[in-house]
Amino acid sequence: MSLKKILLLILMLSLITLTFISCKENEDGDDTRNSSGAITLNVYNWGEYISDGSFDSLDVNKAFEEYYFKKYGKRLVVNYTTYATNEDMYSKLKNSAVVYDIVVPSDYMIEKMISEDMLLAFDVNADIENYGNIDDAFKGLYYDPDSRYSVPYTYGMVGIIYNTNLVDPEDYENQSWDLLWNPKYSGKILQFNNPRDAFGSAMYYKGIDINSTNPADWEYALEILKLQKPLVQGYVNDEIFNKMTTASAAVAPYFAGDFIIMADQEEALDFYYPKEGTNYFVDAMCIPKNAAHPDIAKEYINFMLTEEPAVANAIAVGYSSPNLLVQNSDIYFEEMGESAIEILYGASPDIINAEYNKKYGTACYKSFTAEMQEHVNMLWESLKTENATELWIHITSIVIVVAVTGFGIYTIYIRKLRSRHYRVRDKQKRITK
Secondary structure, X not given: OOHHHHHHHHHHHHHHHHHHHHHHHHHOOOOOOOOOOOEEEEXXXXXXXXXXXXXXXXXXXXXXXXXXXXHHOOOEEEEEEEEOOHHHHHHHHHHOOOOOOEEOOXXXXXXXXXXXXXXXXXXXXXXXXXXXXXXXXXXOOOOOOOOOOOXXXXXXXXXXXXXXXXXXXXXXXXXXXXXXHOHHHOOOEEEEOOHHXXXXXXXXXXXXXXXXXXXXXXXXXXXXXXXXXXXXXXXXXXXXHHHHHOXXXXXXXXXXXXXXXXXXXXXXXXXXXXXXXXXXEEEEEEOEOOOOOHHHHHHXXXXXXXXXXXXHHHHHHOOEOOEHHXXXXXXXXXXXXXXXXXXXXXXXXXHHOHHHHHHHOOOOOOOOOHHHHHHHHHHHXXXXXXXXXXXXXXXXXXXXXXXXHHHHHHHHHHHHHHHHHHHHHHHHHHHHO
């Protein structure tokens, strides 16, 4: 190959590599302008957590792009990516160079990120014109007492989803967490695929403080989860939608808002809040401290609090809304239906968690110290990997047995083949003689 061709090949490979890197960085939240010169606003949110234009709904991100251009005459593109758990989001922001302009953590994670100086402080009343649309009950909460870092997006509680065609009435009528430990439904039970909620289910069930700093409490909860593990079909996040709506699973702990969405697809599904107590949470919009476009991020938050996108999001997501415009919307109430509204707003967290709160002060998750979080993560990994070695040994043993058996059969076959060959050869020799 000539030198000219080699140089040309190197140039082409370099261009391809640069293009790939550029695309990858933009996908992961890089602060770049796209090929048309539009500003990129990087939004990092939960999966299935915004009105995206499907089923003739409002495409909220597209609507914001149009709103921003109309107001400022500047082209903007929302680069919207998703995560499955608070811990995934935190790890991404903490351990990589990725830059996001908006994130939507849960209360305890907001508390943690504030303590680690990961979020931008701003004046919600001065910077967010529509902040007055938020119900006063959701301002100044424990995780952000001065409302300097967050604007509430949704709230709700965790409950038990079950299929009435697969679960016997006597097993769910007492409305307890114990349904998740019922051996009758072995192989049909799902569990959260994140440590805080999975451990939470065991701790509410057994009356343990879900914010305990005593390692022994968490180790006891681990033993409860180990008892459940043989019954569990899988540890899931968003996969729960498919599993529960197709009846491939019968029971699962999950959020009330997600149940509302699932129930629209499968009428046999029903729901209750466990009597022992359950997690009450608030998810809120925040701006990371290293955001590339903090002013545009504030504009995005402000837009999300206006009536049309707020109502569209509440309908699409299914969770309870802290926005008064949503709570007073006839369109919202008509679209959601009476039974959904009863689940979302009829059950007071203070009543559901009355006994639990009396004992421990709150059923809400709070932030851990780094040491406590490390301990919980270690216990979670031990649960997820338990029996993995034994399973590998069993698989290896089976492979060895199959291999030995196969080799034995092959050897016998070869011997018979050779024996036949020799018999035929000897017979021919006798005939020749």
